[in-house]
Amino acid sequence: MREVNFYQTESDKYPAKEFLDSLNGKQAKKITWVLDFFENTSIVTRQYFKKLVSTDDIWEVRVIFSSDIFRLLVFFESNGNFIITNVL
Numbered sequence: 001m002r003e004v005n006f007y008q009t010e011s012d013k014y015p016a017k018e019f020l021d022s023l024n025g026k027q028a029k030k031i032t033w034v035l036d037f038f039e040n041t042s043i044v045t046r047q048y049f050k051k052l053v054s055t056d057d058i059w060e061v062r063v064i065f066s067s068d069i070f071r072l073l074v075f076f077e078s079n080g081n082f083i084i085t086n087v088l
Contacts, residue, residue, distance in 0.1 A: 001042070003081040004035045016072065016084040030065045031072075038082075 006017040020031060034048055038061070052058045052073075059082070061072040071088040 002039050004039055005077075005081060005083045007083050007085040016087045019087045027065050027068065027070070031063050031070060034061060034063050 006014045008014055020028060023031070038044060038049070048063065049059060049061055052060055057075055059074045059076070061074055061084075063070045063072070072084050073086040073088070074082045074084050076082045
């Protein structure tokens with residue numbers, strides 16, 4: 001299956017991972033569930049995952065938790081894995 005990775009800056013920072021680490025437990029659990037789902041299934045639904053219009057293969061993982069919406073921007077590697085670059 002796929003593997004989810006985090007973008008690493010030249011100064012060895014992981015901006016998206018650091019943001020996710022700052023969330024409360026329930027928010028982090030929901031996002032982790034969605035990412036685990038992507039890693040362990042070949043079926044990806046538009047409810048959570050879609051290509052952004054007018055971009056060169058930038059995809060959005062959208063996670064709704066209570067009144068919060070987390071948008072994780074990702075791109076695919078040639079091996080089918082994807083890298084999370086930003087969280088909005």
